[in-house]
Amino acid sequence: MKKTSPVCILCHSQESRILRDSLRYDIKRKVLQCKRCSLVYLEPLSGVSTAYYASKKYRKSYGPNLKKTSSAREIFNAYAPFQEPIVKEIKHLLKPSTKILDIGCSTGHFLAALKGKAKTRVGLELGQDEVKFIRKNLDFKVYAEPIEDAKIAEGPFDLVTALQVLEHVPNPFSFLQSIAQNLKPKGYLYLELPNISDVLLSIFKIKGYEDFYYREPHVFYYSKDTLKALLKKAGFEGEIKNAQRYNFLNHLNWMLTGKPQDNFAVGNGDPVLISDTSVDKMIKNDFNKFIKDTDLKYKQLVEKHNLGESLTFLGRKGL
Ligand SMILES: [Zn+2]
Structure with missing residues (x-):
């Protein structure tokens, strides 16, 4: 029986090439690249379940410290000192009246960095430990559901942020549509995500980095061009930049x-x-x-x- 080729979600082409057949931790899975639009994605596209993100397994395999599983407090402490470059990108949008929603807020380190800079801060996070940590230690509300299901009473928002989240999302169109529904008509969306044109992959071609880079929770690997095409198709207009944060x-x-x-x-x-x-x-x-x-x-x-x-x-x- 002939196996049907997967259809590219961006350009609907069925022509793809296989970039790799394994992910981090030697998980056997194909990484495909669309021959027409260059979008890179896992096959099959299912990704990992929302239950996986809620469980401790996710943090055991992917965290700020590779030698040990970090607690929510340790994750907060690891990332909190590095929020300034991100705050800088959206600072000009913050007013005393601003309502902001951070999707996939982890332990709330980004929203914590915005304390006193916005009227309302709301987080959305699937990890149970992270949600517990925020509810116990921080001063903003957090919802523990995917954006597609959440009924967020504090909205609509002036700004929605999703930092290192889009690459995890198996259906980016419904994700972006749900964001649009929670935004004010002139509200802004700010995203950060990995760049597949990363210099270590595209220029230096470091084998060890490639083996580490492709991972089960990341279902899509965007470039400036494919991200632009996706956002355009979802009705968003704006500026895409790249940033080198690792030293x-x-x-x-x-x-x-x-x-x-x-x-x-x-x-x-x-x-x-x-x-x-x-x-x-x-x-x-x-x-x-x-x-x-x-x-x-x-x-x-x-x-x-x-x-x-x-x-x-x-x-x-x-x-
Ligand atoms: Zn394509």
């Missing part, structure tokens, strides 16, 4: 060892070359300054060519 030393580590660093914070914060306290302070500062300057230049170069690991979108539903 120069993290990339050197990938190039030299082919392995991830154990901890998210080392790769995402300022690059530190010398941390040894016995080293002369002046010498240490001089070398660390060199690495910091090099890091800035490297990130500018990567972003200039749209090769940063993250894509960002800020825009509105077309009127």
Whole structure:
């Protein structure tokens, strides 16, 4: 019997090539690329269930520290110091009257960073531990359902954000439609997601990074072009940019060892070359300054060519 080829959700082509046949943790699964529009996706498209995100299994396999399963408190503490570059992207939209919804808010670290900067903050998160953590420790409401099912009383919103979420969503059109329903007519959508044109994949072609990169919960792998096509089809207009948040030393580590660093914070914060306290302070500062300057230049170069690991979108539903 002839197997039917999957249909691309963006351009409906049935012509695809197989990029890989395994994911992180050696999970056997095909990664396909549409021959017509270049969209990259898992086959089959089902992804993981909402129950999987609610369970502890998800955090056991995917978290800020690869050596151990982080508690919700540890996840919050790991990501909280890194919210400033994201806040910067939407700061100009925040007024005392702003109502904001963050979809897939994890432990609420992004909304916590907006304390005092908006009138109403609401989160939406499937992870049970994360939801419990927010309800116990933070001062905003969180819904524990997918956006497609949630009846959010605090809406409609001036701004909806979804940070590192869209790549998990098996039906991005119904996801974006549900977002539109929760937005005010002139409300903004802000997205961050992985960029398949990531310099480590597309230019340096690091085998270890490829093996680490493709993972079961990420069903789609967007580029600037395929993200643009998706948003256009869903009726959103705006600006797509790329950002390189991981530092120069993290990339050197990938190039030299082919392995991830154990901890998210080392790769995402300022690059530190010398941390040894016995080293002369002046010498240490001089070398660390060199690495910091090099890091800035490297990130500018990567972003200039749209090769940063993250894509960002800020825009509105077309009127
Ligand atoms: Zn296609």
